[in-house]
Amino acid sequence: MSRRGGDWEPGYRALYRSGELARRARAALADLSACRLCPHGCGVDRTADERGVCGMGSRPVIASWYAHPWEEPPISGVRGSGTIFFSGCTGRCRFCQNYPISQYRYGNEVTCERMGDIMLDLQAHGCHNINFVTPTHFAAHILAATDYAAGRGLHIxxxxxxxxxxxxxxLRLLEGVIDIWLPDAKYADDAVARRLSGFPNYVAHNRAALREMFRQVGGVLLLDEAGLARRGMIIRHMVLPADLAGTAEVLRWIAAELSPHIWVSLMDQYFPAYKAVNDPVLGRKITPEEYEAALTAFDAAGLEQGWLQEHEECE
Ligand code: SF4
Structure with missing residues (x-):
């Protein structure tokens, strides 16, 4: 974050002016020749369109983009969050609600310039921010698209x-570029994470990532005068049937190791989709009792701020 003449501006604007954003984008795109953007560390040459676990090659693939009205209130505001849904995913969640996009990879290849134009379109439509959904495998392209769009007036x-x-x-490549980190803390158990989502060693990678995000932006969610998020971090945790997400342990870790003041979105909207349909454990919604237990765990952890059922603010 920086201030200029009393006006707040996102951090990436200064990085654009200094040329650092362009430098990082060039380096990150070149590194796709042996891609290690995510913990899978495939090492494939994506510049030659080789594919790793995420299934994505040299160009970004975008499934949709629009003003999303149902994210957390400081993100969606009144005019919506400018979401860009990327195709492909580094995960294999059996219950993925976006599986046509994440697993079947529906979407259209675009250039980084086209992605930048989409960002500018969303800004022109009044969106409060640009919200990259499932972005990891396109982090290099995001840097390039942001550099392009910043040069044409992107400022949200x-x-x-x-x-x-x-x-x-x-995450360090993205330091100062991303204003608001919106990560999941999905699991407290590696074996469950691998079985349900195809994430090896999820817990250690996830906790290291959350620590790094916290180091970059801290635990305070900076809001503007209209209550919209400008900078900070919100952690999402979705309660799963039969406590497969290890909710109490996840919440306890966040409060103890990051901060009890950090914003947590405790989500109750699980429903069986994709391979979870008819699954003996995953094939149902969570019960009111299971969500009540999650609320109790939230309080027991000492967490103080967040959105609970139906995104009601807990304070
Ligand atoms: S981003 Fe894709 S290709 Fe790169 S390491 Fe991750 S899964 Fe593999």
């Missing part, structure tokens, strides 16, 4: 909306 905050399966190295 950037949000990184991720599963939380990240490397610290990729």
């Amino acid at each position: 905050p950037l949000i990184y909306n991720t599963s939380g399966y990240e490397t610290v190295e990729t």
